[in-house]
Amino acid sequence: AGGAAALRWAAMPEATLRSYLSFHGQPVPDGATHAALVEQVTAHFSDWMVKEDDVVDLYTRGSRALTVDDTASNASRKRRRTNALSDVPAKRGEQVAAKITVDGDAAWILAGVISYNLKTKVYEVKDEDDESIVELPHKDVIRLDDEIAGLQQGDRVLAVFPDTTSFYKAIISKDPVKTNAERSPPFEVWVKFEDDEDESGKTPHRRILAMHIVYEPNKEIEELARR
Template identity: 35%
Template sequence: MGRTKLSSGSGGSGSGKSAASLDTHSPAPTDGNTTSSTTAVAEAKIKDLLKELYTLIHQVQDERARGEHNLSNISKTHERMQQEQRITPYYKNKLRGLYNTAMQDAEAEAELLRKALDKITEVKAIRENRRLDSDRPKPIMRRGVLMSMLQQNAVTLPLWVSKPGERPPPLCGAVAADNNYVAKPGDKVAARVQSLDGEENWILAEVVTFNTSTNKYEVDDIDAEEGKERHTLSKRRVVPLPIWKANPETDPEALFSKESLVLALYPQTTCFYRALIHEPPKKPQDDYSVLFEDTSYPSGYSPPLMVAQRYVIMCKEDKKK
């Protein structure tokens, strides 16, 4: 089973034309002063957000230090109880107070971390909007650079931090998007495209626009090595990728379970293939272990391979009999 896209395969039409060459309209003249002003505003906003992030990180460190001091008191109290080999009303009341304080400290630290993650998300959004608004053509990346970028995007995907009693939202881990959800320009998606020979494949793509009247997306094949190819696809042929990682320790229900049928990005490619979950992540930084369908193996599946949460989505096809 092929693991890279052929020039006439899932990457597009094989015509060799880039997305830019398919646009018959010349870009409108841009006012240099307006562009410079917009850039300056964006830079100033990013600078302010980074200052706020710096302050929040220090507040997290201070809150953690206070929490560690309280946890140390809990540990010392338990040691004294063991030495005395009895649990008195005094120790019960003291531990109750210490544990309540520990819970408050943990929630305060978690709230600061949520605020810090929000600032990081804002910075990334501003930078992405600047990239999308730029008149400069997208750079053509070598295969190695593209693969490194995709890996970095997976590593830096924000971790969802739930509040007590809160359920993970859509697009957190395995939680699917709402039916009325529309991916924004610049969002990465899995797109089912058809090649000239009629073969259909799921590829990694970037949203260009969404037409509400036709209910169709325009997406660009992410694989710059083969030249940008633009596709117009119905909404059912586009699956948004997760925008948060799910924490296996607090939200295991937001992860695909063992033996679930999924679509996963095959390592070192930009194509999604059918696979079974071999092992879900056990820690927040862990990847899925998956078994790709592969008839070259007696079992019909490849040996286990690791794929990041960012690139594992629900399979929209029936399992083969």
């Protein structure tokens, strides 16, 4: 990575570079020099497979620059699990939830990102099951979150059914709690899937990876309002 975009990052003050890295969840070393921060920011965008000039333009044209104080304030607020990660384009190779059409019906599946076009906001993704490649608009792709913060018992979600690569409607059946053995990802969450009754008519609790749970688009606002 480099060129004109790198030069434009180099023109930004150190505080802006640090805030930008924090906003995108990148580690920000305390003793990093301005040159090192420029290199880190430039390298971060090289993984997106988008034009760096476009990204710089989008950031610098924002209504206001994100400051260090903003980042600290946001981090101090109680986090609620949403699909907000999807506002930032997924990287090449990242696993995501993708909405496709199967026999005329919409379905959510696990897929791997091949590329993202920043101008058209279109992803190229590969189905994790049959490895078919499809193009999807930004709104039909959800980035996955491996944290459990914000998930609550009773939340209605989409979750990957065990031994499949497909998402199905489910409800979180127990409040997620980190155990002593689960201090870092991957975390697991107990859910009950719709139409998953056993022979006795009972719906079993199933343990699902937290990163394989998302809110159905347009439903997450309802979930937050319901609390």
